Amino acid sequence: MRVLVAGASGVLGRRIVRQLVARNHTVVGLARSGTAEATVRSLGGEPRRADLFDADAVAQAAKGCDIIIRAATAIPTKVRTGPKDWAVNDRIRQEGTRSLVTAAARVGARAFLQESVVWAVGTLDGRPFDEDAPPANDPVLASALDGEHIAREAGSADGFDTLALRCGGFYSADGWHTRILAESIVKGRPVLIGRQSPVWSLIHSNDAAGAFVTAAEAPRTGVWHIVDDRPVPLAEFLGEIAKRLDARPPRRMPRWLARMFLGRYGTRILSSSFATSNARFRRDFGWRPSFPTYAEGLEEVVTSWRAEGFPTRGS
Numbered sequence: 111m112r113v114l115v116a117g118a119s120g121v122l123g124r125r126i127v128r129q130l131v132a133r134n135h136t137v138v139g140l141a142r143s144g145t146a147e148a149t150v151r152s153l154g155g156e157p158r159r160a161d162l163f164d165a166d167a168v169a170q171a172a173k174g175c176d177i178i179i180r181a182a183t184a185i186p187t188k189v190r191t192g193p194k195d196w197a198v199n200d201r202i203r204q205e206g207t208r209s210l211v212t213a214a215a216r217v218g219a220r221a222f223l224q225e226s227v228v229w230a231v232g233t234l235d236g237r238p239f240d241e242d243a244p245p246a247n248d249p250v251l252a253s254a255l256d257g258e259h260i261a262r263e264a265g266s267a268d269g270f271d272t273l274a275l276r277c278g279g280f281y282s283a284d285g286w287h288t289r290i291l292a293e294s295i296v297k298g299r300p301v302l303i304g305r306q307s308p309v310w311s312l313i314h315s316n317d318a319a320g321a322f323v324t325a326a327e328a329p330r331t332g333v334w335h336i337v338d339d340r341p342v343p344l345a346e347f348l349g350e351i352a353k354r355l356d357a358r359p360p361r362r363m364p365r366w367l368a369r370m371f372l373g374r375y376g377t378r379i380l381s382s383s384f385a386t387s388n389a390r391f392r393r394d395f396g397w398r399p400s401f402p403t404y405a406e407g408l409e410e411v412v413t414s415w416r417a418e419g420f421p422t423r424g425s
Contacts, residue, residue, distance in 0.1 A: 112136045113326060114175040114219075116162055116210060117182030118155060119146040121285050122225060122277075125319030126181055127153045133323065138171060140182075162206045169213035177326045178214045180207060180224040180257075187286045190373040193250070200253035207257040211264035211272075221271040221329030222261055223322055228276045228311060228335050230254040234382035236309060238341075241276070241333045241390055250375055258333065271329040275321055275391075278337035278384070281407065282315035283414035293421045295352045300363035301380075307345035308383040311337035314407040317399040324397045334391040339402040341385040347404050354412045355421070 113130055117123040118139025130137045131154035139150035140160050147157035158171035162182060172178060184198040207224060214222045230251040232239035245255055258274040265272035281288045294301050313321075313336055321336045348360040368377040391397055401407035415421065 111177060111327070112138065112175045113177040113179060114138045114140065114168075114172040114213075115155070115179045115181055116140045116168075116206065117180065117225075118153075118157075119149040120181060120183065121280070121282060121315055122183075122318055122322075123181040124149065124153060125316055126179060126322050127155045129319050129323045130326070131155060133327075138175060140168070140171060162202065163209050165209040165212040165216075168209055169216040172213045172217045172219065175217055176220050177329065178210055178219050178222050179322060179326065180210050180222070181322070182206060183225065185287075189290065189376060190371060191375050192373060196250055196253075196375075203253040203257035204260065207260045208264075211261050211268075214270055215264065215268035219270055221273065221326065222265060223273045223275060223325055223329070224257055224261055225322075226254045226258055226274045226276040226333075227251070228278050228337060228386050229379075229382065229384040230276065232384060232386070234384055236383040236385065238385045238387070240386060241335055248378070262331075265331060271331045273325050273329055273331065274333040275318075275325060275336050276333065277318050278311040278313040278335070278386070280315050280318060281312055281404070281411065283411045285315060288411065289420070291348060292351055292355060292415070295348060295360050296355055296357045296421045296423060298358065298361060300361040300367075301348055302345055302360050302362040303368045303377060303380050304362065304365055307343040308381055309341045309343050309385045310347065311335070311341045311384055311386045312347065312404050312407070313337050313399070314401040314410070316410075317401055317407075320400065321391065321395075321397055324395050328395065330394070332394070334394065335386045335388060336391060337386055337388050338399045338404065338407070339388065342404055344380070350405065350408055351412075354408060355415075
């Protein structure tokens with residue numbers, strides 16, 4: 111199988127490339143810089159220079175590919191964000207998806223897979239939900255569902271399968287958001303909002319990549335939630351990070367203070383519950399996460415951190 115991966119040098123993309131190569135598939139990784147090309151090559155992939163928004167260039171890079179995967183994102187790596195900070199990510203989800211599915215049709219690919227997020231649907235108020243839940247009422251999340259719709263329409267028109275894999279809250283040793291939470295905990299900065307803890311469905315980035323590889327090897331059209339086996343209160347997850355790093359329990363802050371330092375979106379995410387299940391994906395693909403819960407996953411994460419001396423203590 112020959113697979114094109116957009117976002118091949120990212121946290122998720124690197125893992126997808128590595129796992130596909132380990133299973134003897136040929137991987138073409140889109141790259142926009144020499145550094146990204148070197149990363150793809152080091153993982154065993156074939157780097158190809160192409161602008162994600164240039165369908166002609168993407169189609170040229172994708173020649174001979176059976177599967178196309180959009181793992182590209184531009185999630186802001188800053189604590190406080192506003193609408194402008196999400197503009198590039200929205201463009202990737204919308205225009206980038208359109209470019210990739212156009213290329214898929216031109217090269218005769220048989221399937222298109224794209225990364226999405228579970229909290230794009232549901233009420234986010236603690237009630238469990240599944241893949242059939244209505245859209246969440248948040249403009250920041252709308253582009254994720256736009257991308258799903260664009261792909262689904264293209265696949266229906268041009269005859270290839272489209273798979274939307276909505277991932278839960280990513281965590282990994284090299285993930286910026288995991289690292290900033292750990293660093294904040296160690297330095298005594300508040301990371302929880304109010305008295306009540308939201309409940310999250312998490313997924314280790316290795317397992318998210320494994321889900322993409324599993325689906326790519328036996329594609330079928332649909333939407334699936336990619337999460338581990340047990341939703342967890344955020345306070346429990348962050349508390350376990352603190353315990354493993356020999357830090358004090360995570361501090362809390364009132365909502366008004368969170369809005370001041372985190373902005374509307376950061377406050378909403380840290381206050382929202384997204385409790386869902388991997389039951390449909392397990393049933394349809396026979397997949398099992400290698401880290402069934404955050405407890406097993408954090409063991410791998412913290413072991414990696416200790417090896418690199420992260421996080422450092424400071425005032």
